[in-house]
Amino acid sequence: MVERSEAEQDQPSYNPRIVAFCCNWCSYAGADLAGTTRVQYPPNVRIVRVMCSGRVDPAFVLKAFTLGADGVIIAGCHPSDCHYINGNEKTATRGDFLSEFLEEAGIESQRFRVEWIAGSEGQKFAEVIRGMVSDLEMLGPVAQEVA
Amino acid sequence: MSSSKSLEENSAKKTSEQEKSPEEPRVGVFVCHCGSNIAGTVDVGKVTETAEKLPGVVVAKENKYTCSDLGQDEIIKAIKENEVNRVVVAACSPRMHEPTFRSCIKEAGLNPYLLQMVNLREQCSWVHSQQKEEATKKAIDLVRMGVAKASRLVPLEAREVPVEQTSLVIGGGVAGIQASLDMAQMGFKVYLVESEPSIGGRMAQLDKTFPTGDCAICILAPKMVEVARHPNITLMSYSEVEEVKGFIGNYDIRVRRKSRFVIEDKCVGCGACADVCPVKVDNKFDLGYGKRKAIYVPFPQAVPLKYTIDKDNCIHFKNGKCKACIKVCANDAIDHEKEDEIVDLKVGTIIVATGYDTYLPKKRGVYKYWEYPNVITGLELERLINASGPTGGHLTRPSDGEIPRRIAFIQCVGSRNKKLGNNYCSRVCCMYAIKNAQIVKEHEPETEIAVYYNDIRAFGKGFEELYHRVREEYSVEFIRGRPAKLSENPETNSITIRAEETLLNKITEREFDLVVLSTGLLPSEGSKRIGKTLALSLSPDGFFMEAHPKLRPVDTAMDGIYLAGCAQGPKDIPDSVAQAKAAAASAACVMSGKKVKIEPVTAAIEEDLCVACGLCVEMCPYNAPELYEGEKGTKARVIEALCHGCGTCVAACPQKAIMANQFTDDQITSEIVSALEGVGNGGGKADERAKKPAAEEEV
Numbered sequence: 062m063v064e065r066s067e068a069e070q071d072q073p074s075y076n077p078r079i080v081a082f083c084c085n086w087c088s089y090a091g092a093d094l095a096g097t098t099r100v101q102y103p104p105n106v107r108i109v110r111v112m113c114s115g116r117v118d119p120a121f122v123l124k125a126f127t128l129g130a131d132g133v134i135i136a137g138c139h140p141s142d143c144h145y146i147n148g149n150e151k152t153a154t155r156g157d158f159l160s161e162f163l164e165e166a167g168i169e170s171q172r173f174r175v176e177w178i179a180g181s182e183g184q185k186f187a188e189v190i191r192g193m194v195s196d197l198e199m200l201g202p203v204a205q206e207v208a
Numbered sequence: 209m210s211s212s213k214s215l216e217e218n219s220a221k222k223t224s225e226q227e228k229s230p231e232e233p234r235v236g237v238f239v240c241h242c243g244s245n246i247a248g249t250v251d252v253g254k255v256t257e258t259a260e261k262l263p264g265v266v267v268a269k270e271n272k273y274t275c276s277d278l279g280q281d282e283i284i285k286a287i288k289e290n291e292v293n294r295v296v297v298a299a300c301s302p303r304m305h306e307p308t309f310r311s312c313i314k315e316a317g318l319n320p321y322l323l324q325m326v327n328l329r330e331q332c333s334w335v336h337s338q339q340k341e342e343a344t345k346k347a348i349d350l351v352r353m354g355v356a357k358a359s360r361l362v363p364l365e366a367r368e369v370p371v372e373q374t375s376l377v378i379g380g381g382v383a384g385i386q387a388s389l390d391m392a393q394m395g396f397k398v399y400l401v402e403s404e405p406s407i408g409g410r411m412a413q414l415d416k417t418f419p420t421g422d423c424a425i426c427i428l429a430p431k432m433v434e435v436a437r438h439p440n441i442t443l444m445s446y447s448e449v450e451e452v453k454g455f456i457g458n459y460d461i462r463v464r465r466k467s468r469f470v471i472e473d474k475c476v477g478c479g480a481c482a483d484v485c486p487v488k489v490d491n492k493f494d495l496g497y498g499k500r501k502a503i504y505v506p507f508p509q510a511v512p513l514k515y516t517i518d519k520d521n522c523i524h525f526k527n528g529k530c531k532a533c534i535k536v537c538a539n540d541a542i543d544h545e546k547e548d549e550i551v552d553l554k555v556g557t558i559i560v561a562t563g564y565d566t567y568l569p570k571k572r573g574v575y576k577y578w579e580y581p582n583v584i585t586g587l588e589l590e591r592l593i594n595a596s597g598p599t600g601g602h603l604t605r606p607s608d609g610e611i612p613r614r615i616a617f618i619q620c621v622g623s624r625n626k627k628l629g630n631n632y633c634s635r636v637c638c639m640y641a642i643k644n645a646q647i648v649k650e651h652e653p654e655t656e657i658a659v660y661y662n663d664i665r666a667f668g669k670g671f672e673e674l675y676h677r678v679r680e681e682y683s684v685e686f687i688r689g690r691p692a693k694l695s696e697n698p699e700t701n702s703i704t705i706r707a708e709e710t711l712l713n714k715i716t717e718r719e720f721d722l723v724v725l726s727t728g729l730l731p732s733e734g735s736k737r738i739g740k741t742l743a744l745s746l747s748p749d750g751f752f753m754e755a756h757p758k759l760r761p762v763d764t765a766m767d768g769i770y771l772a773g774c775a776q777g778p779k780d781i782p783d784s785v786a787q788a789k790a791a792a793a794s795a796a797c798v799m800s801g802k803k804v805k806i807e808p809v810t811a812a813i814e815e816d817l818c819v820a821c822g823l824c825v826e827m828c829p830y831n832a833p834e835l836y837e838g839e840k841g842t843k844a845r846v847i848e849a850l851c852h853g854c855g856t857c858v859a860a861c862p863q864k865a866i867m868a869n870q871f872t873d874d875q876i877t878s879e880i881v882s883a884l885e886g887v888g889n890g891g892g893k894a895d896e897r898a899k900k901p902a903a904e905e906e907v
Binding site: 086090092093094101103108111112116119125141143144147148181182183 | 342350
């Protein structure tokens with residue numbers, strides 16, 4: 062657990078920033094469905110659209126953390142539902158590798174998630190964002206020495 | 209100045225070296241109010257003002273409805289007046305209007321792929337409607353991300369590929385039949401694949417149709433026959449689509465033609481075999497109420513009228529002894545050794561018409577369907593009142609074969625109730641119950657009928673009139689209330705329903721001889737299988753998702769694949785037929801052109817960087833990259849026609865030698881950088897952290 066410095070405690074509120082890589086066919090569509098059904102979630106997330114979650118180079122995730130992201134999500138289609146047959150399997154493998162690597166680098170496991178969100182799961186998209194924001198609020202900012 | 213800014217400049221410098229953008233970006237930003245959909249939450253004026261000051265932006269404008277004629281004219285005008293060469297439209301989801309704005313900027317003389325959509329509606333204003341200030345901040349970030357990516361877009365050319373003027377229709381219910389006939393009539397070749405031994409689908413099982421009372425099979429059978437006879441239609445019944453590859457205009461289909469153990473060309477459908485077959489089993493078509501032989505046609509009007517041997521029940525398959533059917537067949541049509549055939553087809557378009565299954569109540573549930581013989585479903589009732597059904601159309605109750613004098617219908621079983629099934633309304637149950645009540649009354653006018661309902665939804669043409677007629681002229685009783693408990697009299701097998709009659713505000717108990725559950729519609733098992741094969745998206749209700757609920761109700765997200773009938777959601781016969789006709793017309797739009805344009809979102813390999821490690825070849829599910837011997841030695845190259853543009857190979861390439869068009873490393877990185885710009889000001893520590901980019905970046 063990260064100890065908050067005094068300077069951080071002085072700040073009015075901690076507003077974690079999440080970068081979410083969403084595949085076009087499932088999770089981006091799920092995020093759209095959250096919109097069309099007016100499901101509300103906190104405005105902390107910035108979505109980067111990719112065609113397949115398999116497009117997400119681990120370097121993108123590291124880049125995001127380096128630039129100050131408090132959390133990163135890679136979201137794709139559910140296992141065996143990939144629009145590109147099995148791109149999400151590659152995402153899962155890369156995700157496992159990334160989680161381990163990030164933990165070793167001192168970035169808590171709650172800060173990086175691989176999520177499967179279908180085009181029909183607007184509600185789930187919102188829940189994932191809500192969940193992550195609340196996790197990050199508990200954690201506070203990434204420890205400076207880590208970054 | 210924040211240091212992330214300098215990083216951005218760095219990466220921008222890298223781009224210009226990598227990609228040699230043809231000219232300096234001059235970005236035009238168009239922010240949409242979408243009436244009050246966006247502007248009601250997001251301060252569009254502020255977003256536009258901020259956008260105007262972003263690097264590379266030469267003009268930023270706001271518009272009430274950017275997709276309208278006026279809005280598009282404004283884009284075209286601004287492009288011309290300001291020599292804009294990259295366009296950002298900050299409005300709705302790209303899944304909605306990207307094609308619209310691509311055409312728009314093309315009209316202004318720009319390459320259509322120099323457009324970047326920013327999703328302010330679905331992913332900002334609609335989901336943060338209570339947080340106007342935060343939503344505006346997010347909108348500003350999203351536009352900044354869009355401008356950064358737009359500045360790095362390069363022109364792309366859509367590929368043109370020839371179109372196979374043939375269609376595959378999956379599912380031979382009324383929707384598949386109608387779609388096949390329409391396309392065949394327009395001159396296109398059609399393969400109609402049906403998994404059951406006969407086409408006809410659910411409609412063939414129904415007795416009469418609401419609200420007009422037409423006999424279902426009487427109006428369907430002529431269409432079934434027409435399908436079989438049409439020179440442009442190849443009917444493949446008792447067959448399954450096993451594999452689908454390719455893309456719009458060029459789908460490769462593998463179909464398994466399951467063996468009937470009867471040679472179709474030789475069988476004349478005389479039925480002599482079934483007459484002598486000694487095995488009797490439940491007929492699935494009659495939902496277990498009637499019997500059929502082990503060699504059978506599911507119903508008398510089956511198309512094709514060819515017999516099928518049910519391998520699981522045929523004695524010949526058990527011990528090889530019985531040869532009754534072989535002996536009696538005058539045409540030597542029986543062949544117990546016959547194997548499945550695999551057929552490969554090439555088609556340009558696909559129509560999915562895989563229909564529905566009906567909900568079955570839960571075991572040990574409140575309706576006691578599995579315990580009490582006199583609790584049946586609406587579809588079972590259809591078979592029991594059908595003249596060609598197991599009882600010859602004389603309604604008797606399952607427990608004792610007596611004519612039921614008191615019948616209850618229970619509505620919304622498996623519909624509009626998450627606990628007991630599904631949230632949605634199945635749209636047909638009110639009317640089929642009302643119609644069946646009328647039919648029962650016509651047969652046996654003295655029958656006492658009560659319908660337990662929540663709301664009567666009589667929304668279609670002629671529905672309300674039928675409802676009133678049945679209530680007033682046929683004296684069918686309508687009781688508002690959901691039954692809480694059913695209990696059986698063990699001696700008579702009659703059933704007592706305990707329910708709260710909500711209009712009278714009292715709890716009543718009444719005894720009935722027969723209870724009919726008006727069960728709802730579910731996505732069919734076939735749909736689930738075919739959905740996986742085609743990688744189609746599902747709506748929250750589990751039915752196939754259309755490309756747009758209002759404007760593209762028969763299209764899917766996959767180009768060249770269309771939906772017809774209940775595969776897309778519960779609907780009645782006229783709606784299924786209408787949608788089938790629409791799907792046929794949509795498919796015909798594609799097939800009537802000789803060529804079709806394909807998105808140029810594919811991968812491309814920079815040969816000089818490639819070390820021929822072969823990782824991309826391994827990664828690709830479509831075998832698009834291949835290694836070859838060229839002038840520069842062994843290199844990888846991408847066969848464009850096979851590439852679907854997922855970008856998995858791009859992420860895997862250790863040399864960064866592969867580029868994903870429209871999703872390059874540099875374009876995505878620019879979005880990440882912009883998304884995190886100024887994070888420090890929001891309370892985080894990004895600025896300080898960004899000053900010392902970690903070694904991780906090089907990983």
